[in-house]
Amino acid sequence: MFRALIGPDNGDATAAQLCARAIILFLLGIAYIRIAGRRTFSNASPLDIVVALVVGSNLSRAMTGKAPFWPALAATLLLVVLHRVFAMLTLRWGWLAKVMKAQPVTLVRDGVEDRKAMLWHGIGEADLRESLRLEQAETPGEVRLATLENSGKISVIRRASGAG
Structure with a gap:
């Protein structure tokens, strides 16, 4: 049936x-x-x-x-x-x-971009800038930490006000 x-x-x-x-x-x-x-x-x-x-x-x-x-x-x-x-x-x-999983990768630390990490993971300058803008940061200098997360999203922690 x-x-x-x-x-x-x-x-x-x-x-x-x-x-x-x-x-x-x-x-x-x-x-x-x-x-x-x-x-x-x-x-x-x-x-x-x-x-x-x-x-x-x-x-x-x-x-x-x-x-x-x-x-x-x-x-x-x-x-x-x-x-x-x-x-x-x-x-x-x-x-x-x-x-089994990807590990987070630091792309910006204390305002300094890790160009080698960006190149290795296929993150272009435009991709990084877009992620920074989404977190209201105009330049890497305003960022304490930007990380390429396991999900593929770039998370951003801004520097404290008045820094950098």
């Missing part, structure tokens, strides 16, 4: 069967994202982005019949659960967090 609902896995599903797959996968996709946790998409790390892309790709292939329905869902669920397990383990073991 379920096979009649979702159609064959060879790409020959009817429009109604593809719609049934879409509904099932929509609900399962939400469940998978709930299992993975909120961090999968907010302040995404490279690992989070890869997992999200693979989950989307797997669900898409299962929906269109380009991959067998149940095996594709099982593999996707395994990936989401592994992601969640590693996320929990990185909270427990700092060494694993360093392996």
